Structure formats: structure tokens, C-alpha cells
Amino acid sequence: MSKPVVEIQNLLKQFPVGGDFFTALKEIDLTLEKGEFTGLVGPSGSGKTTLLNIIGGLDAPTEGTVNVLNSNLGTASHNERAEIRKTKMGFIFQSYNLLPVYTVFENVELPLILNKVDKEERKRLVEKAVESVGLSDKIESRPNMLSGGECQRTAIARAIVHQPVLVLADEPTANLDAENSHHIMKILVQLNQELETSFIFATHDEKIMGYLRRIIHLDDGRIVKDEHISNPENLS
Amino acid sequence: MLFKLAIKNLIGAGLRTWLNVFVTALSFFMIIFISGMYDGMRKHARQVTIDTEVAGGSYWHPEFDPLDPFTFEDSHGQPPATIQNAIQKQQAVPVLVSQASIYPHGRIMPVVMKGIEPSQEIVNLPTNTLLEKTDGLIPVLIGSGMADYTKLKLGDTFMIRWLDVHQSYDADEGIVVHIMETENFKVDMGTIWIPIRKAQTMLSMENEATYVTVAKNVPLLNGTHNWIHRDIAYLMRDMEALIEADEPGAQIMYLILLALAGMGIFNSQILSIFRRRKEIGTLMAVGMTRSRVVGLFTMEGGMNAFLALIMTIVLGGPFLIYFAIYGIPMPIDYTEMGLIMAKRLMPVYSIALLVSTTLFIAFVVLILSYLPSRRIAKMKPTDAIRGKIT
Numbered sequence A: 001m002s003k004p005v006v007e008i009q010n011l012l013k014q015f016p017v018g019g020d021f022f023t024a025l026k027e028i029d030l031t032l033e034k035g036e037f038t039g040l041v042g043p044s045g046s047g048k049t050t051l052l053n054i055i056g057g058l059d060a061p062t063e064g065t066v067n068v069l070n071s072n073l074g075t076a077s078h079n080e081r082a083e084i085r086k087t088k089m090g091f092i093f094q095s096y097n098l099l100p101v102y103t104v105f106e107n108v109e110l111p112l113i114l115n116k117v118d119k120e121e122r123k124r125l126v127e128k129a130v131e132s133v134g135l136s137d138k139i140e141s142r143p144n145m146l147s148g149g150e151c152q153r154t155a156i157a158r159a160i161v162h163q164p165v166l167v168l169a170d171e172p173t174a175n176l177d178a179e180n181s182h183h184i185m186k187i188l189v190q191l192n193q194e195l196e197t198s199f200i201f202a203t204h205d206e207k208i209m210g211y212l213r214r215i216i217h218l219d220d221g222r223i224v225k226d227e228h229i230s231n232p233e234n235l236s
Numbered sequence B: 001m002l003f004k005l006a007i008k009n010l011i012g013a014g015l016r017t018w019l020n021v022f023v024t025a026l027s028f029f030m031i032i033f034i035s036g037m038y039d040g041m042r043k044h045a046r047q048v049t050i051d052t053e054v055a056g057g058s059y060w061h062p063e064f065d066p067l068d069p070f071t072f073e074d075s076h077g078q079p080p081a082t083i084q085n086a087i088q089k090q091q092a093v094p095v096l097v098s099q100a101s102i103y104p105h106g107r108i109m110p111v112v113m114k115g116i117e118p119s120q121e122i123v124n125l126p127t128n129t130l131l132e133k134t135d136g137l138i139p140v141l142i143g144s145g146m147a148d149y150t151k152l153k154l155g156d157t158f159m160i161r162w163l164d165v166h167q168s169y170d171a172d173e174g175i176v177v178h179i180m181e182t183e184n185f186k187v188d189m190g191t192i193w194i195p196i197r198k199a200q201t202m203l204s205m206e207n208e209a210t211y212v213t214v215a216k217n218v219p220l221l222n223g224t225h226n227w228i229h230r231d232i233a234y235l236m237r238d239m240e241a242l243i244e245a246d247e248p249g250a251q252i253m254y255l256i257l258l259a260l261a262g263m264g265i266f267n268s269q270i271l272s273i274f275r276r277r278k279e280i281g282t283l284m285a286v287g288m289t290r291s292r293v294v295g296l297f298t299m300e301g302g303m304n305a306f307l308a309l310i311m312t313i314v315l316g317g318p319f320l321i322y323f324a325i326y327g328i329p330m331p332i333d334y335t336e337m338g339l340i341m342a343k344r345l346m347p348v349y350s351i352a353l354l355v356s357t358t359l360f361i362a363f364v365v366l367i368l369s370y371l372p373s374r375r376i377a378k379m380k381p382t383d384a385i386r387g388k389i390t
Helices: A048-055 A078-088 A104-114 A119-132 A148-160 A178-195 B002-012 B015-054 B081-088 B127-131 B144-150 B196-203 B237-275 B277-285 B290-326 B351-378 B381-385
Strands: A006-017 A020-032 A037-041 A063-068 A089-092 A166-170 A198-203 A214-219 A222-228 B058-060 B092-103 B109-116 B138-143 B157-163 B169-180 B191-195 B211-214 B228-230
Touching (some): A006 A048, A020 A048, A037 A048, A048 A198, A078 A089, A089 A148, A104 A119, A104 A148, A119 A178, B002 B290, B015 B290, B015 B351, B081 B211, B092 B196, B109 B196, B127 B138, B127 B169, B127 B191, B138 B144, B138 B196, B144 B169, B191 B196, B237 B277, B237 B290, B277 B290, B277 B381, B290 B351
Parallel strands (some): A037 A198, A089 A166, A166 A198
Antiparallel strands (some): A006 A063, A214 A222, B058 B211, B058 B228, B092 B109, B092 B157, B092 B211, B138 B191, B157 B169
């Protein structure tokens, strides 16, 4: 059996607020295996995004052990965490975070440039990723010429183009209508099945939950329920 | 990789980039233009002084001090043989200096009377006009500044009074045979030029001179006895001091322009970082290290300067070339203010000026691009992704 993708033990995350500390996460123990399609679910302020950021190495834990893709993020330097993100992770954000001056092709190409993939291979991989999200006809468009759904599909293509082991998605459907949300989720499920990429969502969107095979409920910075779903309702 | 991304970002930003580049190019142009003007002024002042006054240097009578008119009475004598020899070979021109008074339109006015060989070609003064027939009147050459000041016109006659070697005052009538246009106020204001033979006769100083100016490229003469050799550097020291005194002014102007260009770049970098914080967060999220993001933004600033340089060459180059060829007409005659300045100023853009300006500005731009970019290194990626500045 392969090593877990994410292994968290006794995680504590506090933020300084004035002269005091605000505890965003506490007593978090969590293990995620390869290929899981997991959601971190909970109300606003429950710590979903904070946990996602810590798993993504964008934020550091205050206490506890966070092992992601065989690296201890608690002790890793900024550069080491950046290297893990660059090579093994993909990010999808609520507000897409596309670079406005780049075309769809260039946005999707960015992780490959950072990974120093040669030009021919980049072109092939970008076209493949863009095709997988159904945006081949918009490949030369800039984000301001795209709809919200198309922007998010571009962001997905960017997140998966370098075939990461883990994709972290923070409220990926929050800015989308129902039809686009389902369309996006179907793409992600398909990528998960085809590439065996692990997905972790931070969401409180009911529409997403019907696709998840594992739902981790957070409340007030703690895991209150860890639910495994053998037959997600939107996939049946 | 950073280079490619920086190019993409600059081109992708479209109008914003070109506005930044234009402002920087404008500053580039102004710095080069004004520095060229200053260099042109200096070069012109040097050239005019050498051309009309200094030539290849001088040999002075040991008593001569041009800044002390009381020395003129005693500072005359026959030049030593080696200098005489150079005069005969027309490699040198003697000048006899004395104090005199003139009475244009009945007013008394002290002047420096200089006797010079009319046929000389060593200093660029129209002394050959002193050869004109004057029916016994003393032919006098004056500059246009002197003419304005004394209200003398071509052909006007006026009384000249002088003290000869025997301490006797004498006077005679002079006639203006030529009014020269010169930018060197030192050969113009307060000076009248007459033929040296006439001066020697008037002053009873046959074959004597106060100083002898040698032609350019004449080697140092030996056996000049107590006559003091004054080289170009010595004779130009007042001019150099004037230029040196003007240096801080030029540097302040240079710094103001540089500060303008710098502020533009600094502002655009700050604005860029503020506007693009989400992009910075995204770049960090996809795996770019902070130092590389700082490098990217610094490179964008540097490329901004590079594009500005190209724009300066393309848009400003023709103007700079035009001014270098045809000059810039000056609105007033600065010689009246005691400045050696051309009526049409020719800027000089030396290779040293262009290279040093370019390198210096490029260095300043890089520093100014880097300083605001350092702020990125302090950003928390989680805040940057959300568009927050920390």
C-alpha cells in the first residue's frame, strides 16, 4: 500500500489578533490516501480554507505534524514548500486567479514553464489539458473574454496540466451557477478517475457534496465528523 | 524563464506598460538632452576661448598680471630671441598691453589697449581690419559688446589717451575700423585693439610686448629667459573654474530629472505590486518562490527602462540629431552677462555621456524596481491570493 498523500497529526493553527491569538484549527488528525475525492465542509470560519492552505504549504502550522506528499511541511522552508507546490500540487481558487494579461493557453502553460518543460511538450500538454476542460476554441482568449465557468475551467486546466498528485480546490463553484458547477464537478471527477489525482475541496456548496466520496466536517476549527460515502448521489 | 514571463507581462499589460515606458523615455530624453546642452556649452566655451584668446599658450613678461592693471606699466619688454624667432616664423603673435582712457561722445572710459600684429592668424580675431587706411587716425577694432556699451559705431572717431614709457600722457584720435561679433567677452568688453607697431610707437616701447601667444601645436620654446610660459591649462583655469562652479547646477538638474524618472518607475512598481497582489499570490501558489517573484518584478522594471531606452532612441533620437546638427537658438545674448555662450547652442552628445547616462539610469531603475518589489517577499501567500496586502 502506498504512503498517504496527506498525514496530519495534532495540528494547531493560531493567528495573532492584537495582543492575543485566534485559534483557527485545533486537534486535527487526518489521513488522506492517493486518489481520494474529499471535501472539507463546514460553515464560514470553521477552518476549511486554513486547513487547505496548510496542506498546500501556503501557510505553516503553529503546532503538530503535517506530512504532505512525503514532506514535512512544518519544517520545510519557503522554497521547499514552493518546490512541492510547483511539481506535485495544483490549486483551484474561488475567484479563478487567472493572470489577466495572459491568454488561456499562457495561463495553463505557466506551471509547465515553472517546471521547465520544453516548448513542444508544453504545447502538447496545454492543448490536452484545455481540451479536457472543453475550452479548445477559447485557447487564445484572455480571461476578460471568458464567462465565469470558462474562467474556472481554465483554472482547472492550469491546476492539472502538470499532472499533479494532489489538487486543492477552495470553493471552486462558489461563483458559478448550478449548471456550470455541475459541469466543473463532472470534469474534476473524470480527472480524478482517469489520472488518479487526489482532490481536496474546501466548500459549503451543497451541489459539490453530491460528488464527494469523503466529507470531513469542520466546525470551530475541529473535525466533527469524517464521512466516507461509497456511492455519491451525483455519481450514481 | 523570468525573462519570458517579464516580457509577457509587459506586453500583456498593453497601454499601462507603454505609458510607463513613455514617461521613462521622456526623462531619458530630457537627461540626455540637457546633459548634451551643458556639454555643448562647456565645449563651446572652451573652443571659443582657445580660438580667440589662448591658442597654443603664451609667454608672459615676468611682471605681467592680467588681473592687475597696475602691472601693465612695467610689464613690457623685448621678447627673448627664441620667442622673436617664433614670431618671425609666424608661429607666435606679440601683444602689447597698456591702460588707456577713451572719450566716446565726450565721456571718459578706462580701457585696456592691446596692440596686436594685424596680419596674425594665430588667434581668431579679425585683426586684418586694422590694416585699413585711416588717414593718420589710430585704427581701432572693438567687439560688439564694447560698441553697445560705448555707443560707438563703425567709422566713429574718439579720443584715446595713454601714458607712455616716460610717464608722459599723450592723446590722439582713433577710428572704429571694425566691430567684431565675438562670443568671448574677455576680448570684447573694456578692450580696444590697435596695430602693435602703432601701440609701440605711441608708448615708446619699440619692439616690445607684454605677452606672446603661440600657435596651437607649437612645441615648448627653450631659452625664454625670465618670460613665463603659460600653457593652455593655466590660461583656461578661470574658464575651468567657471565650469566647475557650474557643475553642481548641472548635477542638480540631472538629479531632478533622474528623480522624476525614478519616481515614475517607483510609483508604477508600487502600483503594480498593489494591483497585482492576487497575481503574486497565484504565482506563489503555482510554485514560484518569493525571491523569483521579486526577480520577476525587478526584471519587469528593468525591461521597462530598456524599452524606454529604445523608445528614446526611436522617438527622441531624430530630435537629438537635429539639435546636434542645427543647434538651438538662444533667446538672448549671454555675452552681455559675461558668459561665453553661442547665439545658437550646439548640444554635444558624446559616447561617454550616452554610455554613462544609460548605465547610470539603468542602475537606478533596477534599484528602484527592486526596492518596492522587496515588499513581495514579506507578503503572505494566503493574503496575496485573496488580494490582501500584508
